[in-house]
Amino acid sequence: MATERYNPRASEPKWQKAWNDSGLFATKNDDAREKYYVLEMFPYPSGRIHMGHVRNYTMGDVVARYKRAVGYNVLHPMGWDAFGLPAENAARDNKVNPRDWTYANIETMKGQLKTMGLSLDWDREFATCDPSYYKHQQKMFTDMLKAGLVERRAAKVNWDPVDMTVLANEQVIDGRGWRSGALVEQRDLTQWFFKITSMAQDLLDGLDTLDRWPDKVKLMQSNWIGRSEGLQLRWKLDPATAPDGTSELEVYTTRPDTIFGASFMAIAADHPLAKKAAEKNPELAAFNDEIRRRGTSAAELETAEKKGFDTGIRVVHPFDESWTLPVYVANFVLMDYGTGAIFGCPSGDQRDLDFANKYGLPVVPVVMPKDADAATFQIIDEAYTDDGVMIHSRFLDGMAPKDAFEEVASRLEKTDLRGRPQAARKVQFRLRDWLISRQRYWGCPIPVIHCDSCGSVPVPAEQLPVELPNDVTFDRPGNPLDHHPTWKHVKCPSCGGDARRDTDTMDTFADSSWYFARFTDPWNETQPTTLDYVDGAKGWLAVDQYIGGIEHAILHLLYSRFFTRAMKATGHVNVVEEPFQGLFTQGMVVHETYRGVQGWVTPAEIRIEEADGKRRATLIDTGEEVAIGSIEKMSKSKKNVVDPDDIIASYGADTARFFMLSDSPPDRDVIWTEAGVEGAHRFVQRVWRLISEAAEALSGVAPAAAREGEGAAISKLAHKTVKAVGEDIERLAFNKAVARLYELVNALAPRLQAISAADAAEKAALREAVEMLVAMIAPMMPHLAEECWAQIGGRGLVAERSWPAFDAALTVDDEIVLPVQVNGKKRGDLTIARDADQSAVEAAALALDFVQKALEGKTPRKIVVVPQRIVNVVA
């Protein structure tokens, strides 16, 4: 009666083929059922899949299979984020064509994904480097250009000297390029921008509608957009000190209420007034140059002390003609925020205070805490930034700062300065426009032709796509498209004269900013003939559940939100503005690190032994002891990687999937351990044994819930588990669903062992419970579920069966066990009918021995009864 062990190597390919043959996962657009679009962030085809992919795609697959089982028409596609610099680096280092390298990687990784048993619709697969994909992107670019959402302009931009390209603001992390890690330099270049700032307010407002997004991500985006309300205020220059042709200085401030605490003006080194003043002041010119050289990297900024240079220019206070203030060039003022100029109020801003103390400028407190004394309140070396009451501020004295803001703003709005109001309210954003030009080859060509007579001319729709040439070389630095002998030389579409193609390609984040929309069209069946791609009729958007890493909290997720709006504005989609209704950010896969004398060592190379509670790691080959290091994200550099192929080969995909879902909450990091994987595999075998026993013992038994006798406990647990597991999966609480499955199996196994004593009702209950178990493991371990279903004589595929229904009556107990507390301490339990009323519960509780004993004869003051929860007798 010994059963064979479950053999995933034989079983998994068999069921993968069965699913494929059945066409179950090939989603139809004309399906009457309600749609559900589940998507995981598509991979970059770097070469091989890693454990992070396994975790990400397993979670998405559980959702997809579950949603299918509860009756939705599910779209669950996969594609490739295929443009990017690694392909060019491979081309340079290994003399392979980037296209060949990329498509070869896609083939490998697709094969790997297939061994995971994911319920993906491969009919909709594409790579972003397919011309059939990027031609749409080029059309969108030209449409967005017409709509004023794209712009070419000269700007100070971030230049990555290693990757030899410019970068967007979001791609500079701590002053370094996000991919190369090189210190970013500032360069003045003419580049293409997506005007994401034109939608700043809308992108901010939209966050409020995303109730199925993590608060953390919404907060990060909100901070990144960085809205602030303030006043744009023009200060008159003292004519005696103003350089020729200058008469005013405009600043931006969020604290107009502190205007009587102003003691200096500070402007950026690149401010026009600073440049003007420097013309006749070589010392100032030298100071400006020094600031420009420094102050780009974050590390320098952190230690940089406040430095300034008095230009000799003075401004006139807007409320007092006789009061003038000095204008400094200061290293802490940024040219590209606000107006590049501020007024310094030392008492209300720490930087201004540091600066004032260094240069001996006045410090006048203008806001003090409500209960402080205006006569004695002083600011020495710590600025006061909290709420309070206005002092030393003439007509503002006694006001709250918020009212003082209003008072100053409304007075200056009405004050005329040379024919215009002296001040205007202004909403300012931190967000910058998205710089998308990249001086690289392996990306989507920017479809623009530069003509000396016509300027920048978009490539006409009928000439799209602008395809990348194949014959490029990587033997010298710089952009291969620029070096290509013929590609860039074209005729102007407008005048027919000689002209040049734009040789830059788009930031690859543009490719991933709309791919979710592309999946909605099964173009492998019906290649669309028009470039005016509209999702409206299909209604797939928005994505109902999006799953991916937190590292895209700003970059990809913000760009996609912008792009969707821009697509809507240009008619490329017409349904939604928010692309992702539900977002889930999963944690990383982490692993211990090991280090020997030769450096980092992979987990596969070592053996771990445990003795006297101490773990020792040694190299399998040489026996050399290696140090067990900290637990970190799996990475090639630390070599703490486990290859998904190895795991699938030795344990099967279901074990890998199940382990990924167990233990750790999905939004936290999961620690990959050999012991944990073996635990998951034990469960696989345990389920298989249980099903095999059931197949024998319950052959021919019809499933039915039992209401009484031994079987009732089984039916109750089974129905409760169905309810709970469904709810857990809906909430993506996979670890809790897994725990419930363990509990069910732990309960069923002994009953099956004792099957000879079971009556007919219990057998029917067991049969039902076993069938429910198979259905419930199916989203997580789909191959095992199919094998089990076949084993117990089920017909068809589990993958096409419905999620089991539970009987609500069986999920509640008639009798419940209430904990009974005396004075808040638990003293025992009370078993009572679930629907017992309050007085019955009180009476029953008081009658309990342990309650009487604990009361010591005292009369209870109060009895707290929380229905179906707890009883507390207070003496």
Place this chain on the structure above:
RNA sequence: GCGGGCGUGGAGGAAUUGGUAUACUCAAGGCACUUAAAAUGCCUCGGCUUCGGCCAUGCGGGUUCAAAUCCCGCCGCCCGCACCA
């Protein structure tokens, strides 16, 4: 510096959102089966205890009949932003 999060057994974690703290898994120990091992099954597993209990959710207070959960103050980790006026 600003913003956010977290802290529960040897480890990962659970606790129906204020109501039985430690579910489930891993690790450890013991036993059974076995010639032996593996596999499997069963048992123990926060601390102290005079066996009545008492004390335990980073530390110290508070609110409450009742606190891992709420409030105040510390400590320690983690993440994001960073001279944004």
